[in-house]
Amino acid sequence: KAGVTQTPRYLIKTRGQQVTLSCSPISGHRSVSWYQQTPGQGLQFLFEYFSETQRNKGNFPGRFSGRQFSNSRSEMNVSTLELGDSALYLCASSLGTSGNTDTQYFGPGTRLTVL
Amino acid sequence: AQTVTQSQPEMSVQEAETVTLSCTYDTSESDYYLFWYKQPPSRQMILVIRQEAYKQQNATENRFSVNFQKAAKSFSLKISDSQLGDAAMYFCAYRTYNNNDMRFGAGTRLTVKP
Numbered sequence: 001k002a003g004v005t006q007t008p009r010y011l012i013k014t015r016g017q018q019v020t021l022s023c024s025p026i027s028g029h030r031s032v033s034w035y036q037q038t039p040g041q042g043l044q045f046l047f048e049y050f051s052e053t054q055r056n057k058g059n060f061p062g063r064f065s066g067r068q069f070s071n072s073r074s075e076m077n078v079s080t081l082e083l084g085d086s087a088l089y090l091c092a093s094s095l096g097t098s099g100n101t102d103t104q105y106f107g108p109g110t111r112l113t114v115l
Numbered sequence: 116a117q118t119v120t121q122s123q124p125e126m127s128v129q130e131a132e133t134v135t136l137s138c139t140y141d142t143s144e145s146d147y148y149l150f151w152y153k154q155p156p157s158r159q160m161i162l163v164i165r166q167e168a169y170k171q172q173n174a175t176e177n178r179f180s181v182n183f184q185k186a187a188k189s190f191s192l193k194i195s196d197s198q199l200g201d202a203a204m205y206f207c208a209y210r211t212y213n214n215n216d217m218r219f220g221a222g223t224r225l226t227v228k229p
Contacts, residue, residue, distance in 0.1 A: 043219035
């Protein structure tokens with residue numbers, strides 16, 4: 001079974017621009033969660049999508065948004081980029097069911113650099 | 116709010132020896148799950164081991180085992196017979212039973228010396 005894939009792997013943008021990151025989950029997984037990883041703040045939860053609906057949301061400004069498609073693929077969008085948005089953005093997929101079967105599996109991440 | 120603390124920013128171990136990484140967490144929930152993830156340099160984060168809070172028995176996966184102390188809210192990872200490939204950043208993570216919002220510790224960087 002193919003793992004979680006993320007595109008692009010690397011991205012360089014300038015302040016004020018917007019960016020869209022993509023995540024394709026493991027086949028059969030309906031939940032996609034997004035995390036931001038930075039040296040200063042560590043790993044922080046952005047949001048989770050399940051069956052095309054945002055199910056959980058972390059403490060990030062509204063510039064960070066996402067969506068999920070009917071095939072469970074998810075996109076994350078960051079508008080009006082700031083220097084502090086430079087980070088590794090990780091996507092994780094899971095079945096989406098409650099309970100101990102719902103382990104999250106991570107993609108390789110997208111490294112975003114904002115200049 | 117649930118928090119996860121890893122008090123050892125860096126650890127090192129000699130190849131073939133045993134090392135223990137510490138993790139404590141804070142929660143008022145009774146049902147939850149704990150995980151250890153490994154992130155090798157410039158590589159993908161992978162699951163090492165997971166523990167269900169309702170299980171008293173400590174989880175084991177080959178050379179990896181945990182010491183789960185629910186009352187003390189402690190969840191340490193023991194790596195036996197350490198190998199060079201074990202060198203990585205190790206993250207302890209927590210999530211509640213019904214919520215996929217995982218909380219991570221700051222990580223412990225493990226170095227394995229040949």
